[in-house]
Amino acid sequence: MSIKKKYKGVIFDLDGTLLNTLGVYTHIINMLMKKNNFPTHTIENYREFIGNGTKNLITRSIPEKYREEKLIDKLLNEFRLLYENMYTQHTEVYIGVLDILDELQSSEIKLALLSNKFHDLTCKCANHFFPNIKFDAIIGQSDLYKKPDPKGALDISHSLKIPLDQLVLVGDTEVDIRTAKNAGIDSIAVTWGFRKEEDLITLSPDCIIKNSNDLKKYFSNHTEIIRFTDENCV
Numbered sequence: 018m019s020i021k022k023k024y025k026g027v028i029f030d031l032d033g034t035l036l037n038t039l040g041v042y043t044h045i046i047n048m049l050m051k052k053n054n055f056p057t058h059t060i061e062n063y064r065e066f067i068g069n070g071t072k073n074l075i076t077r078s079i080p081e082k083y084r085e086e087k088l089i090d091k092l093l094n095e096f097r098l099l100y101e102n103m104y105t106q107h108t109e110v111y112i113g114v115l116d117i118l119d120e121l122q123s124s125e126i127k128l129a130l131l132s133n134k135f136h137d138l139t140c141k142c143a144n145h146f147f148p149n150i151k152f153d154a155i156i157g158q159s160d161l162y163k164k165p166d167p168k169g170a171l172d173i174s175h176s177l178k179i180p181l182d183q184l185v186l187v188g189d190t191e192v193d194i195r196t197a198k199n200a201g202i203d204s205i206a207v208t209w210g211f212r213k214e215e216d217l218i219t220l221s222p223d224c225i226i227k228n229s230n231d232l233k234k235y236f237s238n239h240t241e242i243i244r245f246t247d248e249n250c251v
């Protein structure tokens with residue numbers, strides 16, 4: 018029997034991969050837009066704006082001529098306070114995702130979260146939406162970490178003691194695929210999140226997956242412990 022190379026750890030992106038947060042982002046940022054007499058945006062607009070961290074999302078939501086650092090920082094602080102109180106609302110765990118996390122956890126595959134959501138809010142979401150999943154590492158955005166900088170993925174590899182070639186990053190945007198490539202690890206692009214399949218293809222991820230059943234199958238074929246057969250023994 019051939020030996021399959023396989024993953025001992027999976028790094029998941031959060032928004033658009035495990036959690037559909039478009040509803041809560043739309044709700045809060047439109048509140049801020051209204052408060053400032055700026056035009057609001059549709060959920061489809063926010064789908065495009067999201068992915069590069071909240072500061073970028075807010076900047077893109079403000080009309081161009083009002084995009085000043087002082088105002089952006091003010092709205093960012095207001096966003097943080099509102100999100101802290103509302104992160105459980107207008108948000109769903111994508112179908113099938115909990116099952117996959119459970120199965121990986123029972124197979125002793127290490128699990129990590131790497132998000133461009135602020136670190137404290139990433140931890141709150143992980144605790145609330147995945148109370149039975151023990152992530153071995155959680156890294157949200159901070160002064161130290163911001164995807165597509167590979168530092169988060171590299172530090173996860175180091176702290177979990179998993180070599181880069183036995184780690185895979187699962188994400189839904191170009192930022193995630195670039196992060197994996199920058200770190201030198203495999204990438205899986207999922208198409209149920211915030212970007213279209215045709216946009217993800219252009220980034221050449223190692224694999225494109227369209228639904229959680231296929232992701233589950235993929236993992237069951239790619240996360241076995243490597244076993245040596247007789248012909249490999251000297």
Ligand SMILES: O=C(O)COP(=O)(O)O
Binds near residue numbers: 033074164
């Ligand atoms: O907040 C964002 O920009 C996106 O967060 P994510 O990295 O979990 O997708």
